[in-house]
Amino acid sequence: MATHHKLIIGNCMEMKEIPDGSVHLVVTSPPYFNAPFDYKNLFKSYGQFLGVLRKVAKEAFRVLADGRIFVLNIDDMLVNGDKFPIVADATKIFLEAGFRYRDRIIWKKPDGYLRISRRSGVILQNPYPMYFYPDNLLESIIIFQKGKFDYKSIPKEIREKSKIDKKEFQDKKWFMTLWEMNNVMPGSPLEKDIAAFPEELPYRIIKLFSYVGETVLDPFVGSGTTMKVARQLGRNSIGIEIKKSLVPIIKKKLGFDEQKTLSKNEDTFEIIEREKGWIK
Numbered sequence: 519m520a521t522h523h524k525l526i527i528g529n530c531m532e533m534k535e536i537p538d539g540s541v542h543l544v545v546t547s548p549p550y551f552n553a554p555f556d557y558k559n560l561f562k563s564y565g566q567f568l569g570v571l572r573k574v575a576k577e578a579f580r581v582l583a584d585g586r587i588f589v590l591n592i593d594d595m596l597v598n599g600d601k602f603p604i605v606a607d608a609t610k611i612f613l614e615a616g617f618r619y620r621d622r623i624i625w626k627k628p629d630g631y632l633r634i635s636r637r638s639g640v641i642l643q644n645p646y647p648m649y650f651y652p653d654n655l656l657e658s659i660i661i662f663q664k665g666k667f668d669y670k671s672i673p674k675e676i677r678e679k680s681k682i683d684k685k686e687f688q689d690k691k692w693f694m695t696l697w698e699m700n701n702v703m704p705g706s707p708l709e710k711d712i713a714a715f716p717e718e719l720p721y722r723i724i725k726l727f728s729y730v731g732e733t734v735l736d737p738f739v740g741s742g743t744t745m746k747v748a749r750q751l752g753r754n755s756i757g758i759e760i761k762k763s764l765v766p767i768i769k770k771k772l773g774f775d776e777q778k779t780l781s782k783n784e785d786t787f788e789i790i791e792r793e794k795g796w797i798k
């Protein structure tokens with residue numbers, strides 16, 4: 519079955535191109551509030567950051583079909599010595615938008631990731647009480663749901679085509695609230711300066727929360743990881759990205775650049791650039 523992939527270049531605080539109830543799953547990772555390395559001073563205030571989340575939650579609630587899932591990869595952030603409770607605030611915002619709180623998974627990165635963080639060095643230089651600032655190698659994956667899912671609404675054939683591999687589920691320990699997954703290496707060519715999540719994250723979520731032929735949305739699509747995995751798993755995708763400069767990276771990642779096409783040639787790709795209308 520051919521799949522369709524749509525990239526919208528614009529701000530995801532509105533999703534006017536996407537009809538009500540037409541999306542079956544959202545997987546996304548917003549820019550972390552003024553993260554020192556990746557998004558320094560991107561937002562004027564914490565309030566502005568939460569305002570963006572509020573608008574996205576509201577639009578996502580509109581475009582999601584009943585019973586469907588929004589997965590938010592996010593974490594608390596330390597900025598200039600203050601820790602911002604982003605997970606707690608985001609959870610509240612999504613509840614206020616009408617979602618049910620379904621679950622929280624903790625993503626643990628490999629221990630070697632700490633080399634990037636090194637806050638704990640403070641106590642090694644000052645081995646006394648009150649100098650404790652732990653290194654963080656966790657992120658949260660919070661799962662929200664729009665109402666309740668009607669399991670009978672899916673035809674038997676689609677259910678079977680979307681079956682989860684029980685061996686993979688068990689061997690990779692998907693059943694726990696702790697997911698150990700590698701992070702994307704800093705300096706990976708396609709994800710440079712993007713703070714991409716590893717393919718494993720949307721892979722698990724798409725398999726667990728959508729059926730073959732359905733539509734997956736990532737409103738902060740970055741390098742296009744969610745769209746790529748959606749395509750590989752036989753789902754349609756919609757990505758929204760504010761930075762037009764990422765278009766070639768996304769096309770390349772999905773295999774829709776000129777030189778390279780994946781084997782599934784009948785899949786289609788379109789770009790909508792707001793203001794200018796269609797660019798391809």
Ligand SMILES: C[S@@+](CC[C@H](N)C(=O)[O-])C[C@H]1O[C@@H](n2cnc3c(N)ncnc32)[C@H](O)[C@@H]1O
Nearest residue numbers: 529530549714715738739740741742743759760
């Ligand atoms: C953390 S990155 C997402 C990375 C993505 N998960 C990946 O694997 O490549 C967040 C992305 O959201 C984009 N962005 C930030 N604000 C946005 C907005 N209001 N609307 C759409 N995209 C936005 C940023 O340019 C950045 O590429």
